[in-house]
Amino acid sequence: MTTRRRMPKRTWLTDSPVAAVVLPIIGLAAAIGLWWGATVAFSIQPYLLPSPWDVVVKFFEQPGYLLQETGTSLLETIEGFLLAIVIGVPIALVIVRSVILERLAYPLLLMVNSIPKVAIAPLLVIWMGFGQWPKVVMVLLMCFFPIVISTAQGMKSTPTELVELMRSLNASRAQEFFKLRLRYAMPQIFTGFKVAISLAVIGSVISEFVGATKGLGYVIQQSGASADTTLAFAAITLLSVMSIVLFYALVLLEHWLLPWAQEKR
Amino acid sequence: MTTRRRMPKRTWLTDSPVAAVVLPIIGLAAAIGLWWGATVAFSIQPYLLPSPWDVVVKFFEQPGYLLQETGTSLLETIEGFLLAIVIGVPIALVIVRSVILERLAYPLLLMVNSIPKVAIAPLLVIWMGFGQWPKVVMVLLMCFFPIVISTAQGMKSTPTELVELMRSLNASRAQEFFKLRLRYAMPQIFTGFKVAISLAVIGSVISEFVGATKGLGYVIQQSGASADTTLAFAAITLLSVMSIVLFYALVLLEHWLLPWAQEKR
């Protein structure tokens, strides 16, 4: 007769809000340690992979400059991401509403999504000039697809019994979507957002490779040309930090907006 | 007193399997029409955006060659994608299993995911040579994150009542995962796959920008050498087609594997 301990184990590590902040930081520290260890153990040369320490030193050589570039990229990322939500969610609504439209629209969405963005970055600049627009559009193109597809999938998986409830209440299509399906899909939509936000950051970088004079993408591009690998990694590190911060901002937002959807393990 | 027609409308367009193939093709044709229309209406010059017709002509100049390069990219894409599944799903299992590990691991995953892949393509070549490996690894890096995150999210959203059922049957953790959570998460996992497959294709292209002598990415890169925008677009079109085909292959697979999860609208 087997009896296994299987009741939910609750410890300080799982429950405390302090642990919820401390553990990811430990994880990050471990990751950085790994990176450092690798540079030391395999004596990787700094032109291939600089050590975290080099990167930190590089950052403090010109913190103001790098932070300003980060700000530029961040702004583009957030604008493009919000635009992707504004455009992506309605597209998902349409797709869920009509099988016919879904079938017509998917190939188009897929086509747009599957184009390698690096290849069309110059095109965007030519069409839209050197301002903010081609950057925002690039971010949008990069990240709208996960938003569309997870919103659509989430709304489609609403349980029949709840859909029937709304119909029995004679709810309009709009009400069915906004009061039920969209709410029900929220956890999955947030999954989409979490995937999209990293892509948005990458989109801003790629867009800054072409025709930009600021932003972290520009810094990387520039440092690549002058073989300043450490500067490139400083920029990449800032990008990672930006991604991580934006991701956890989404996690917090989800926690706050969707208390009913807390995870069950 | 309002009475709206709201019973599920079923017509040839929604039900026939022929329509399920024909409609996407119409959608695609419309998209191509739009593209053509744009090149004509705005008299866009071919070095910016060639017309679909130019692209088709270009393709038939050397169909064998282009198809062969497509095959190369396709192979890399599929290998990397499968590797991403093989690596991503177990990571998701671990994440769902333990809050502590989740909190430790997420920042690392995010860090890896948020690095702009274009920037590290040369690094991969330096580490892994000119063979298949850096390409496969690039595809992997590009697409593992959506797989991890949607698998984890899907498994976390398994209804408490079903989890309690498994526990009451004294199921082991492994059984809980394989017989319940993984199955339950399948629709969401497929959402992740669908997002990931497009990224995988893009990953293969990016990887072929550096140190490759074949593949569609190489063709795009090369077309730059001869200012052959049309060739670049022929390659991009083939990439799109590849993406679309792989996407629909996933849709078919889902349909076949998960008959119980058919969509409700």
Place this chain on the structure above:
Amino acid sequence: MIRLDGVGQVFDGREGQVTALEKIDLHVRGGEFVTLIGRSGCGKSTLLRLIAGLLPPTSGAVQVAGQPVTGPRRDVSFMFQRPALLPWRSVLSNVMLPVEIDKGQGDRGKAAYRDRARQLLELVGLQGFERRLPHELSGGMQQRVSLCRSLIRDPQVMLMDEPFSALDALTRTELSEELQRIKMELSTTIVFVTHSIEEAVLLADRVVVLTPRPGRMREVVDIDIPRPRSLGQNAHLTEVAAISGRLHALLAEKESGEPGVPGEVRPVDEVRP
């Protein structure tokens, strides 16, 4: 008020077709209380869904208030067999859902409805639970919330699928009395599915007995006991007993019509002591 003519329903399952209902002819008058009884799986829920306009019948025609049913109507409320609560809404706002959806068309203000909702929740014994989320409630409590939701708009027609199945005897009694009161005050037309023959007799003007596979109407029994009825302490104990006995027999009967022979080897499904 409700009229079904030759209604049939066939489902396409993975394993072939299931005829859930066949040749249902039923006319429910305005203000009438009809209970539906029948073995599990005989098509009761399906019948309600047809009337509610949630499912188009594969044959025959359904009318409500003289109009053919093409979809759900705002004057018909449906209480489902499962509670179907929105998990992100508190108890109170789950009850208020129909009002929100019908905004602008309601005859009272939202505040009035909110008072009504609180009143209903108190009636079913859920005072103090207004702000809880569904997963914090027991099964019976969820069912009661669902009941309140179906009552909030004082609908013309109420379709109720086993509304009291998860409730204890006392709550059940209280709520069936409340339901009778509502019916008499507002002359609501009610179609009510139950597995309790007592409940069927206590509440109904007419009891419809369905036979299983395919679901056909076995018989319609009129109940002429004067209202308000309260079982166990009215003067009609023997009448109730007689009708209940008859309904039991009807349920136990084979589809062919002959009464079940006791002692014979019969499908489990059919035998009754």
Place this chain on the structure above:
Amino acid sequence: MIRLDGVGQVFDGREGQVTALEKIDLHVRGGEFVTLIGRSGCGKSTLLRLIAGLLPPTSGAVQVAGQPVTGPRRDVSFMFQRPALLPWRSVLSNVMLPVEIDKGQGDRGKAAYRDRARQLLELVGLQGFERRLPHELSGGMQQRVSLCRSLIRDPQVMLMDEPFSALDALTRTELSEELQRIKMELSTTIVFVTHSIEEAVLLADRVVVLTPRPGRMREVVDIDIPRPRSLGQNAHLTEVAAISGRLHALLAEKESGEPGVPGEVRPVDEVRP
């Protein structure tokens, strides 16, 4: 077999704490059939989950077979209040789930279990539905599948949460007879939640009455009627009526302890022909 000492359960809800159970002391002997009754929301399901090891009590201790409960045990089966069927599995493979999970530890071969599953499905009237998916079944049919699943492994201890609530009177009677047979043949220990006082009396060796908010044990009533019992046609009609009356009174009692006045409003459910 089952022993609860001073068990209490407090939930942390969004809106503050709920004391679901308080000071529960209960000893269930091996082979005993105990039914739990109480108003909706009084903590019956919670009590079963504590015994099943699905929830650690916030106070007190739970023992099964002499061992403290730290998690689910393979010799205890739990039938939930909701059917909880895996939507991607056919009826038959839902029933086979416990066997699959317990593979290697079963005393019979898989084929033997499969036969047993078919036999159980036939017993509950689901022959021919083996290969259907749960969403193609009616509510009562789903509940019967869940019942079969909880019976498949002939467990030592069965915890059943309103197993017959969605079933019609006939099926209910048949299945309660089957349950008594199982209990007597295999001397299974059963804890059974129901809202039907008849069912409680018909099945139980002892009936435990819980009072609501917080759930406390009001009284434990021994039922000494010899088995097999079959309501409505055995020699102990008066005894049954007396006990039922007493249970009613207990349920209706205010928590303070004064008895409800008999002859007062009584549950519908309780008068049977």
Place this chain on the structure above:
Amino acid sequence: NDDDSGKQAGGDGLQKVNYLTSFNTFGREAYAYVALEKGYFKDAGFDVKITPGSGTVDVMKLVAGGQADYGIGDFTAIAITLAKQKLPVTTAGMIHQRSMAAIMSLEGLGINSPKDLPGKTIGDQPGSTNTVMFPVYAKAVGIDPASVTFLPSPPPGLPALLASGKVQGIGQFVVGQPLIEKADKDKHRKAVVLPYGKALPELYGNAIITRTDMAKDHPDQVKKFTNALLKGLQDTYDDPDGAAEILKKYVPNTDVDVAKAELKIMKDYIKPTGFEGPLGDVTQERVQKVISLLEESNAIGKGAVKPEDLVTMSLAPKS
């Protein structure tokens, strides 16, 4: 694997060697394919695999990292990179005796001579030779470097940017002229080329890169390889059309006409008029001159590199 890639022997006794072009497979890279096609590599005992490079710095890293044994890169870029990072690479010879760096424009965009540059926008890859050397060039032609705006863009997008008029000029190698003209195939404008080499004749163009340890431990091999490659270069010089055809054979997408035109333009940079030395020649004095120019333009710090950090003189081809 540190240094033995040069010693790896194939089944036929040939040493496997990885060679990287400087950027892509433009016509200007044809000489390697010529050497391959004509068997010069094989005769020297090498089994060469040619892979398109992705810019000087990438090529340097790949060579330094051991993935490639030889590569081609712009000498100025090499000097700047080595001044910043001590990569274990060195130069074994020159392909071009004069820098091919230039500002390129199209007629009608308002640039006809260096004097027109002030106030214009130039698209270029950040950190490219063209951008970095611009201040030196500006000084040489007598304009204010600050009066010209540089707009970053990766090389593949440059021709389209110029053709669309978003920028008035782009940084480009002189051999890019046919390509730029081809990209503008609708308007058929002529390219305007402002080569740096005219004002700054000291600057070298592309150079042959190899690893330092290889140069130290196996100088004979390096010499053999360089000579084989330079033989291909000589043939290309003698017969640009034939070289373009050979390139087309290995890289089917080559636009032969563009490649031929490129190679013809390139002749003047392989052997400028007045150049007397052997093919691939490199001299200490000129290298020193390049370094001073770079120091002058602040592209590198004073004393950051010495000629011997950049070039292994002993490997330089002798006539």
